[in-house]
Amino acid sequence: MPTLLAPGGSREMAAAAVDEGADVVYVGPLGWSRRPAESEMTDDDIKSAIDYAGARGRQVRIVLNTFPSTFEMDDFLAKVQRYADYGCSGFIVTDPGAIALIRRMLPETVIHVSIGSGITNAWDARFYRDLGADMIILPYRWGETEVEQVSRCSDIGLEVFLFETIQTGKICPGKCIMSSYLKYREWLPAEGKGESFGSANRGAKECYRVCQVQWDFTSGSEAAQSLKLRRDARLMLDQLPRMLALGVECFKLSGRERPTPMIRDLVRFYRKVLDGIVDGSRLDMGVYGEDLAVLRSRWIVEKNKRVDNLMSRATPAEVAAPRWGTA
16 A cells, blocks of 8 residues: 655644544654744654654654754654654654664664755765665656656665656755845754754744746846746646555655645545545546546645745845854
């Protein structure tokens, strides 16, 4: 059976995802998971989510996808041990060194390679497998050919976003510093993490989704063109049977920042679709067309709201960055 991995941006969202059939819910600790604080959870909330899921035969995995510094490693590893003691089933991690450390600490835990690692070719899968990772999330710009290539390079478990494949070049989440240009803000000390400065990759602030807004581009005397740095992703449907046939084990819904009702309805929809493919009762994806059209429309509306909200909170770096005196 494929695993349906769903977001838990709050206790309510995590519970809704479990209730609607998610096999695993992923949650992010405050300050350690590259999301706005309102989409991350305190340790008490995380423990509550783990207990709720465990009582219903489901699992919780912890997103620790920032890049911890040398000075934060003791706190980072203390977090890992705490969540393991709570009963989480695994971790979603970006930093290669952190992956190796967690594997040594917890030989039986499940480790996912986060999309923030920015993998660029099939051989990266072998690298992360050798480090100790069990599962790797593939960029949603990769299609069936790339999935097959990864399968030939490594026996690492394959995870894909529930987005259609769109080949539009490479944007590497986790390796992007565009949000740091727009704002430079300190992180308020919370949940075992001291003050830090810099990018979303360090847990200091949110990603402002710079690549998802319209920008005016000019060249010489030509009129400005309004463009995005990348195309919007669409929820996946038609590719699901083929992805399952290729051996994809885990299907991930993104959206810790989405409203809970949106995630609830998406989990319910994809649980029904995946179960129908596996048991052979519904192999024609066309029967889901109307439901998918409604969900896609809602997804776009909520995405635009989120991007507008994040950009409204951004301040150019030259305004917000600390000023140093001159001799």
